[in-house]
Amino acid sequence: MALLGQSRIASNLNQLAYHANIGALIVGAQEKEDIAEANAHLLAIRTLLVKALGKSR
Template sequence: MTNLPHDFNRLAEPKTEKKPAPFSLRLSFGERTRLEQDAGDKPLGAYIRERLFGKDAKPRKGTGKRPIKDQQALGRVLGALGRSRLASNLNQLAKAVNTGSLPVTPDTEKEIREACKAVTDMRDDLRRALGRNPEGGP
């Protein structure tokens, strides 16, 4: 067995940067309510850091407490999903395709195209509701 320096294990360990401990602050219900109102759509922690440090406040990664950008678009999607039997119908179509029993008629093709458009419209509304560009960009 070779003699290794006694601090070999310490030197061999990967260096990980420790995160600072969180800071807690007790607020009354009224104080917290006021902070949340003043913060608007910003996460409360980001708002407090901004108020304390101004331009020197470093942003943190995260989605924020209210990622929904367009409530009406989200409502349209949820309403459409509630009214439709889209998942069931698509499942039946997939089963028919797999078994070879799907007759391809002009009506069938029209219904498949309508279902595809409905799925595309819902995808676009969801992207808008989440603040994303429906055409696929940021």
């Protein structure tokens, strides 16, 4: 958890979202597939963390 918190993942995701919102990010079919896969992984990680913390949500 500590290493995840120290990583730049959140900052990198924020930059991607910013560029997508201003139209500067070109997203093709492969990129859309990669984003969907990454999203699925993040959801799985979140689910496991919530479960590990004994939370219901």
